[in-house]
Amino acid sequence: MSELGTQLSDAVKAAMRAGDKPRLGTLRMISAAIKQKEVDERRTLDDADVLAILDKMVKQRRESIEQYEAAGRAELAAAEKAEIEVIGEFLPKALDEAEIDARVAAAIEQTAAESVRDMGRVMAVLKPQMQGRADMSAVSARVKQHLA
Structure with a gap:
């Protein structure tokens, strides 16, 4: 069992x-999602896999919060926010804006990316470093901004 699995x-x-x-x-919902992935893939997940699951769960809840708030359902949005807090306890410390920019610049330099067509290589370098520590869609937008 992974270290995160033991903590959970x-x-x-x-x-x-x-x-x-x-x-x-x-x-229990987190545990069920991890167990489902293990059963589907027929292997024990490591910490990186568990972080990916947690990151996906947070992203889903953020999208739900937006929809609930747009529909005027504050109580449901509050429940989703509470779930994000619990899930967040198992995620590593979030990166600040300066750290994200520095890592994006380093990855662009490392991959010798010159245009938006090289974005896939840059993201492949960044994803393992930033999984669970930054919103990957925001990181993707930053990479696109740097390469444009």
């Missing part, structure tokens, strides 16, 4: 002992 398992046990049902529900 410990958090589930702590939430059960504390009787924190909303947190427990979110933690």
Whole structure:
């Protein structure tokens, strides 16, 4: 089991002992998503795979929040925000704007990218470094901006 998987398992046990049902529900949802991916791929996931799942879950919730707020459903948006907080506990510290720009510039230099056509190579270098630490769609926009 990965280090994140162990942390998640410990958090589930702590939430059960504390009787924190909303947190427990979110933690179980994370565990189920990880287990589903393991069953689908018939292998044990490492930390990078778990981070990708968590990152995807956060992205889904952010999109849901936008839709709920547009529809005037503040209570549902608040529930999604609470889930993001719980999921965020297992993600690494987020990168700030300067760090993202520095890594983008370094990746462009490393891959010798010259135009937007080279964006795939740059993103291939950045994704493992930034998975779970930055919104990849925002990183993609930054890369496009640097290459334009």
